[in-house]
Amino acid sequence: MSTVPYDHHHEAAGHAAHGHGHAPSFLKTYVFSLDHKIIGLQFLFSTLIWFIVGGMLALGVRWQLAWPWSPMPILGNLVGHAEGGQIPPETYTMLVTMHATVMIFFVIIPVLAGAFGNFLIPLMIGADDMAFPTLNMLSYWFMWPAFMVIGASFFVEGGAAQSGWTSYPPLSALFTAAPGSGTGQTCWLIGVTLVGISSMLGSVNYMTTIIQMRAPGMTMFRLPMTIWAMFITATLQAFALPVLTAAGLMQVTDRLLGTGFFLADGATANNAAMQAGGGQPLLWQHLFWFYSHPAVYIMILPAMGMVSDMLSCFSRKPLFGYKPMVYSIAGIAGLGFIVWGHHMFVSGMNPALGLTFMVSTMMIALPSAIKTFNWLGTMWGGKIQFTTPMLFSIAFVSMFIIGGLSGIFMAATPVDIFIHDTYFIVAHFHYVLFTGTAMAVFGAIYFWFPKMFGRMMNDQWGKIHFALTFILMNCVFFPMHILGMRGFPRRLADPYHYDTFRDLMPLNQFMSWCAFLLVGVQIIFVINFFYSIFFGPRAGRNPWHANGLEWQAPSPPGHGNFDFQPVIYRGPYEYGSPEVDVDYYPQTQPPTGRDVPAAKH
Amino acid sequence: MIKRLLRWLPNFWALLFLAVPVMGVATFVLADIYNIWLPRDVSEHGRTIDQLFYFILYLTGIVFIVTEVVLFYFAWKYEAKHNNKPVEFSHGSHSLEVVWTILPAVTLLFIAIYQMDAWAAAKMRPPEIPFTCEVTGRQFNWDFRYPGPDNVLYTPDDIVRTDGNLYLPYGEEVLLKITSADVLHSFFLPNLRLKQDVIPGMDQKMWFRATDGGSFDIVCAELCGWGHYKMKGRIHLLKPEAYQAKLEELRQEQDTMRVAENQAN
Ligand code: HEM
Ligand SMILES: [Cu+2]
Ligand SMILES: [Cu+2]
Numbered sequence: 001m002s003t004v005p006y007d008h009h010h011e012a013a014g015h016a017a018h019g020h021g022h023a024p025s026f027l028k029t030y031v032f033s034l035d036h037k038i039i040g041l042q043f044l045f046s047t048l049i050w051f052i053v054g055g056m057l058a059l060g061v062r063w064q065l066a067w068p069w070s071p072m073p074i075l076g077n078l079v080g081h082a083e084g085g086q087i088p089p090e091t092y093t094m095l096v097t098m099h100a101t102v103m104i105f106f107v108i109i110p111v112l113a114g115a116f117g118n119f120l121i122p123l124m125i126g127a128d129d130m131a132f133p134t135l136n137m138l139s140y141w142f143m144w145p146a147f148m149v150i151g152a153s154f155f156v157e158g159g160a161a162q163s164g165w166t167s168y169p170p171l172s173a174l175f176t177a178a179p180g181s182g183t184g185q186t187c188w189l190i191g192v193t194l195v196g197i198s199s200m201l202g203s204v205n206y207m208t209t210i211i212q213m214r215a216p217g218m219t220m221f222r223l224p225m226t227i228w229a230m231f232i233t234a235t236l237q238a239f240a241l242p243v244l245t246a247a248g249l250m251q252v253t254d255r256l257l258g259t260g261f262f263l264a265d266g267a268t269a270n271n272a273a274m275q276a277g278g279g280q281p282l283l284w285q286h287l288f289w290f291y292s293h294p295a296v297y298i299m300i301l302p303a304m305g306m307v308s309d310m311l312s313c314f315s316r317k318p319l320f321g322y323k324p325m326v327y328s329i330a331g332i333a334g335l336g337f338i339v340w341g342h343h344m345f346v347s348g349m350n351p352a353l354g355l356t357f358m359v360s361t362m363m364i365a366l367p368s369a370i371k372t373f374n375w376l377g378t379m380w381g382g383k384i385q386f387t388t389p390m391l392f393s394i395a396f397v398s399m400f401i402i403g404g405l406s407g408i409f410m411a412a413t414p415v416d417i418f419i420h421d422t423y424f425i426v427a428h429f430h431y432v433l434f435t436g437t438a439m440a441v442f443g444a445i446y447f448w449f450p451k452m453f454g455r456m457m458n459d460q461w462g463k464i465h466f467a468l469t470f471i472l473m474n475c476v477f478f479p480m481h482i483l484g485m486r487g488f489p490r491r492l493a494d495p496y497h498y499d500t501f502r503d504l505m506p507l508n509q510f511m512s513w514c515a516f517l518l519v520g521v522q523i524i525f526v527i528n529f530f531y532s533i534f535f536g537p538r539a540g541r542n543p544w545h546a547n548g549l550e551w552q553a554p555s556p557p558g559h560g561n562f563d564f565q566p567v568i569y570r571g572p573y574e575y576g577s578p579e580v581d582v583d584y585y586p587q588t589q590p591p592t593g594r595d596v597p598a599a600k601h
Numbered sequence: 602m603i604k605r606l607l608r609w610l611p612n613f614w615a616l617l618f619l620a621v622p623v624m625g626v627a628t629f630v631l632a633d634i635y636n637i638w639l640p641r642d643v644s645e646h647g648r649t650i651d652q653l654f655y656f657i658l659y660l661t662g663i664v665f666i667v668t669e670v671v672l673f674y675f676a677w678k679y680e681a682k683h684n685n686k687p688v689e690f691s692h693g694s695h696s697l698e699v700v701w702t703i704l705p706a707v708t709l710l711f712i713a714i715y716q717m718d719a720w721a722a723a724k725m726r727p728p729e730i731p732f733t734c735e736v737t738g739r740q741f742n743w744d745f746r747y748p749g750p751d752n753v754l755y756t757p758d759d760i761v762r763t764d765g766n767l768y769l770p771y772g773e774e775v776l777l778k779i780t781s782a783d784v785l786h787s788f789f790l791p792n793l794r795l796k797q798d799v800i801p802g803m804d805q806k807m808w809f810r811a812t813d814g815g816s817f818d819i820v821c822a823e824l825c826g827w828g829h830y831k832m833k834g835r836i837h838l839l840k841p842e843a844y845q846a847k848l849e850e851l852r853q854e855q856d857t858m859r860v861a862e863n864q865a866n
Contacts, residue, residue: 090827164824170801171784171826177740178826264802269740269783269826281785281800315679321693324702346787347798348805351724355717362709369705370698376671377697381689383681386614394614394676398621401668405661412657412712414650414719418639418794421787421822470617478625482632487640487791489822492830498818500791504637576688583688 032141034133035559039140040119041452043110044445046143050106055519057099064092066505066512068494089493090179093162096491097180100165101150101188104299105195108433110143111441112302113202113237117230119452121206123550123557124227126215126566131208139201146194153187161188164491166292169262169284173254176272186255193248196241203241206234215549217568221326222587224548224572225319228326229305232333236294236301239337244291247284254279285347289340297336300400300432301329303440304371307393309572310447311375313546314390315382316583318573321374328367335364345416354413361411368404372397383576383583387544388462392443395470396436403431406481421491424484430477442469442525449532450539454555457532461524468521475514479507545584547572552588615677622669626662640791643771643813643838647794649719657712723795727806728774734767735778736807738786738799741828743767743819747848754778760851765834767819768851770844771811780804787823790836798823814838 033039056075063072064087076085087095118136122129130136153160162180163172171177172185210223210231223231250261258276260267262284265277312319319325341349341357375397384390406428410416419425442465449457488501495501542551549572553562566588574585579594632638642651678684735746735754745767749758769775779788781799788807789796792815797807819834839847 088827089830093824093827093829162827168785168824171824174784177784264800267783267801277802281802315688316681317688318690318692320691321698324693324698346796348800348803351720354720354724358716358720359710359713362713363706365709366702366706370702372668373697373701374693376668376675377693379672379675379679381686381691382675382679383684383688384676384679385681391614394618394672398618398669398672401665401672402621402625405665408661408709408712409654409657412653412716414646414716414723415654415657417723417796418650418654418791420796421789467617474621474624478628482628482637485632485639486637487789487820489789489820491824493827494830497831498820498833500640500818507637573692576690578690 032137034129034137036118036122036130036133036136037452037557037561039136040115040117042140043114043118043143044452046147047107047111047115050102050147051111054099054102054107055522057095057102059516059519060087060095061092061099062512062515063087064095064493065495066509068496087493090162091159092493093164093178093491094159094180094184097162097164097188098150098154098160101161101192103433104165104295105192106143106147106150108299108437108441109195109199109295112299112437113199113206113230113233114140114143116226116302116306116441116444116448117202117206117233119448120226120550121209121230122213123451123553123561124224124548124572125210125213125218126549126562126568127209127213128560128562130205131213132205135201135205139198139205142194142198142201146191146198149187149194150191153184153191156183156187158182158184160184166285166288167251168288169251169254169281170264170267170269173251173262174267174269174272174275175255177269186252189248189252189255193245196245196248199237200241203234203237206230207238210234215566215568218549218587219568221323222568222571224305225308225322225325225329226302226305229301229303229329232329233298233301236298236333236336240291240294240298243287244295247287247291250287251284282344282348285344285349286340289343290337293340293343294333294336296429296432297332300437301332303396303437303444304329306444306447307396307440308375308378309548310389310393310443311378311397312573312575313447313544314385314387314393315379316385316575317378317382318575319374320377320380321370322571322573324370325374328370331367332364335360335367339364342411342416345413346420358411358413362408365404365408365411368400368407372401372404386463387446388457388459388466389443389447391463391466391470392439392446395466396440396443399431399435399439402478403428403436406431418487419484421489422484423480423488423490426490427477427480427484430480435473435477439469442466445529447544448550449529449536450543451550451553451555451557453533453536454539455532455534455536456539456543457536458528461528465521465524465528468524469518472514472518472521476511476518479511483507542586545582547574547584547586549587552586612677612680615673615680618669618676619673622666622673625665625669629662642792642794643811643815643817644793644795645810645812646719646723647792649722650794653716653719656715660708660712727808728776730774730776732778733769733775735780736767736788736799737780737782738788738821738825738832739782740784740826741821741832743788743821743832743834744782747851749852758852760848760855762851765819767834767836768844768847769811769836769838770841771814771838773841774810775808777807778804779807784825785823786821786825786832789820789822790817791820792817793836796822811838814840 071085158179161184162178253259260276260279262281263277263279267275267277339361342361345354446457446462539555568587576583577585579592731752737744743765745762747760748754779799781801787798793809816837819836821832
C-alpha cells in the first residue's frame with residue numbers, strides 16, 4: 001500500500017534508484033523490471049513494433065486487392081515465396097489471417113491493457129505500484145513466447161495460419177484442409193493461448209490494484225474514466241478468457257490427439273483419411289465468440305476511458321454525465337456477454353436464437369449512444385484547445401459514431417443475411433478499431449508522453465500527423481461500406497474472378513494508394529516519438545494543466561511514483577471550477593473553502 | 602499571411618470534422634451514380650430485405666448527419682479563442698440523460714421487432730414441398746444433385762452436376778438442401794439476398810421464390826482454403842417450362858455419359 005510517505009530524495013534520483021541504498025543493475029531496471037511504468041513501456045514498445053509488422057501484412061493484402069497477381073515490389077519477395085514477388089492465393093489468405101491476428105492479439109489488446117493499463121493505473125489511483133509486481137512482470141514476459149511462436153510460424157512448412165483470425169474448424173482443425181493448417185495453425189493456437197495467459201495475469205492484477213490500493217480519498221466514484229474502463233475491461237477478460245483458452249486447447253487436441261470436439265462424423269478434406277468425429281464445428285464458433293465479442297469491448301473500453309479524460313481536459317470543462325458514463329461502460333460489459341451470436345446469424349445456428357441475439361445486440365448500441373451524447377455534452381460550452389491529443393480524441397468520437405451506426409445494420413438479422421462476410425463488416429470493425437481505438441491510442445501517446453519520458457512531443461508535427469492520418473484513413477475505410485453494399489466479399493484472394501466485381505477495381509486501387517500513404521505518413525509519428533524522447537522540450541509535472549493524480553507526480557515518476565502522500569479531495573474533472581482562480585483544480589489540492597453558489601448539476 | 606493562416610487554423614480543425622458528414626453523404630450519392638449499390642434483386646423476400654436496409658440507412662443516416670454536425674458546431678463555436686464566455690461548469694443533466702437513453706432505446710427496440718418477421722420468413726418457415734435440389738460445397742466447387750423425375754433425392758434417377766451451374770425455375774417456390782463435404786463454405790446468392798453457411802455433417806434448408814429470370818453469381822462467402830476466391834458458381838433462373846426442358850436435357854446428357862461409360866467398361 002502506498003500509505004508510507006516518500007522522502008524527497010527519490011524524485012531527483014529518477015526511476016533508476018531504489019530505496020534500499022544500492023542501484024539495481026541495468027537488467028533489473030529495464031528488462032526484468034517489476035516497476036509498472038517500465039513494464040508499461042515494454043508493452044508500448046513491443047506493440048509499436050508489432051504495429052509495423054501488422055501494417056506491412058495489411059499492405060500485402062491491399063496490394064493484391066488492387067493489382068491482383070502482379071509482382072509486389074520489396075514486400076512481395078518477403079511474403080511471396082520465391083515466385084518473383086507474386087502473392088499466391090494461400091499466401092494472401094495467410095496475410096489476411098496474420099494481419100488480423102497481429103493487430104488484435106499483439107497490438108490493440110496489449111497496448112490498451114498492457115501499456116496504458118500498466119502505466120496509468122497506479123499513477124491515477126495514487127499507488128506506488130501494482131498489487132503483484134512479479135505477476136505483472138510475468139504478464140509481459142508471457143508475451144515473448146507468444147511473439148516467438150507466432151513469429152516462427154511464418155517460417156514453418158506451409159507457412160503461418162491461414163484460416164482467418166476466427167480460425168473456424170474444420171478448415172483450421174484438419175491438417176489437410178490448407179497449407180497453413182499444418183504446424184502454422186498449431187503455432188497460432190499456442191500463441192493466442194499464451195497471449196491469453198498474459199492478459200489473465202494482467203487482469204487479476206488490475207482488479208486487485210484498483211480495488212485495494214487506491215490512495216486515501218480516492219473513492220470509486222472519484223476514479224477517472226480511464227480507470228473505470230480498465231477495471232471493467234479486466235473483469236471482462238477474467239470471465240471471457242478461460243473460454244477461449246479451453247476452446248484453443250480443445251482445438252489443439254483435435255489436431256494432435258485425435259479428439260473430435262469440433263469435427264463432425266466423417267470429417268475429411270482433400271481426400272485424406274477420415275478423422276474422429278462426433279463433434280460439431282459450430283461449437284467452436286460459440287466458444288470463440290463468447291470470448292471474442294467481449295474481446296471487441298476489451299479493445300475499445302479503455303480507449304473510451306482515455307478519450308473521456310482527454311476530452312474533458314481539453315474542453316476545460318467537467319466530463320458530462322460521469323455516472324451515466326460509468327454505468328454505460330458497465331452496461332456494455334454486461335450485455336457484451338449475451339450478444340456473441342450476432343457473429344453467427346447465418347452460420348447454421350438455430351435461427352430462433354438469431355432473434356434473441358438481434359434484440360440483445362440492438363440494446364448494446366444503446367450504451368454506446370449514451371456515451372457519444374455525453375462526449376458531445378462535454379464539448380458543449382467548453383473552451384476547446386485543439387492540441388494534438390484533443391484532435392485525436394474528437395476524431396475518435398466522430399469515427400466511433402460511424403462504427404456504431406454500421407453495427408445496427410448488421411445487428412438487423414435480415415439485413416445481415418446479405419452483408420455478412422462482405423466488406424461492410426470490414427468497414428465496421430475498422431471504423432471501431434482503427435479509426436476508433438487506434439486514434440485514441442495515438443492521442444493517449446501524445447497526451448501521456450510527457451509523463452512517460454519527461455519531455456513533450458512536437459505539437460506541430462503531431463497535428464500534421466493527425467491531419468494526414470485522419471484524411472487518409474477515411475479514404476481507405478469509408479468506401480468499404482459501399483463495397484459491402486455491392487456484396488463484395490471479404491477474404492477473397494482475387495475478387496475480380498467474379499465478373500460482377502470487375503468494375504470495383506479502380507476504387508480498390510484508390511483505397512490501396514491511400515493505404516500505402518497512410519502507412520507512409522506514420523513515419524512522421526515514429527520520428528517525432530523517438531526524437532522527442534531525447535530532444536523534446538522538458539515537460540514539468542503538469543504540462544496540460546490537468547486534474548488527474550498522475551500529473552502531480554514527477555515527470556517521469558521515480559520508483560514508487562509519488563514524492564508525497566497523495567490525498568484525494570475530489571473527482572478528476574473539476575475544470576473551470578468557480579472555487580479556484582485557475583481553470584483546473586487537481587484532485588490533490590485541498591479545498592479552497594471558497595464559498596460558491598451551488599454548482600449546476 | 603502565415604499569421605492569418607494560423608488564426609484561421611482552429612476553424613480548419615472544425616471544418617475537417619465537418620468534412621466527415623459531407624464526404625460521407627457524398628460517397629453514398631456518388632456510389633449510387635456509379636452503381637456501387639445493392640445489386641439487382643430478383644427474389645420476393647429480397648425486396649423486404651432491401652426495404653429494411655433502406656429504412657436503417659435513412660435512420661442511421663439522419664443520426665449520422667445530426668451528431669456529426671453537432672460535433673462540428675461545438676468544435677467551431679467553443680474553440681477557446683472564439684468562445685469568450687466562461688465555461689459551463691456543468692456535470693451533466695439528468696433530464697437530458699433520460700431523454701437520450703429512452704429515445705434510442707425505443708428506436709432500437711423498434712428496429713429489432715420490426716425486422717423479426719422478415720427473418721422468420723427467410724430462415725424459419727420452410728415451405729412444405731419436396732427438395733428442388735441438393736447443394737454441396739466442397740473445396741473449391743459447388744455440386745448439385747437434382748431429384749430427377751421421381752422427385753426424390755438419392756435415387757438412381759438423380760441428376761448430378763459438378764460444373765458449377767445451377768438451374769432453377771423462377772415464379773415458383775424453391776427448396777434447397779444445402780450441406781458441405783469438407784470444411785465450412787457459405788452459399789451466397791447476392792441477387793437473391795440469400796446467404797447460409799454450409800457445415801459438414803449438417804443438412805440445412807434454404808428456400809426462396811425468384812421473381813425474374815437471368816444468370817447470376819453464386820459466391821462462396823466463408824473462407825474455405827486457398828481456392829476460396831475461385832469457388833464460384835452460376836445460378837440460372839429459367840421459366841418453369843424452360844427449366845423442365847433443361848432438366849430433361851441434363852438427364853439425357855447424363856444417360857449418354859453412363860452408356861458411354863458402360864461401353865468403355
Ligand atoms: C454499437 C455497437 C455495435 C454493434 C451493434 C455491433 C454489431 C456487430 C455485428 C452484428 C457484427 C457481426 C457482423 C457479421 O459478421 O455479419 C459485428 C462484427 C464485428 N464487430 Fe461490432 N458492433 C458494435 C460495436 C463494435 C465495437 C465497439 C467493436 C470493437 C471495438 C466491434 C468490433 C467488431 C468486429 C471486430 C467484428 C467482426 C468480427 C469478424 O467477423 O471478423 N463492434 N459487430
Ligand atoms: Cu460482436
Ligand atoms: Cu469458400
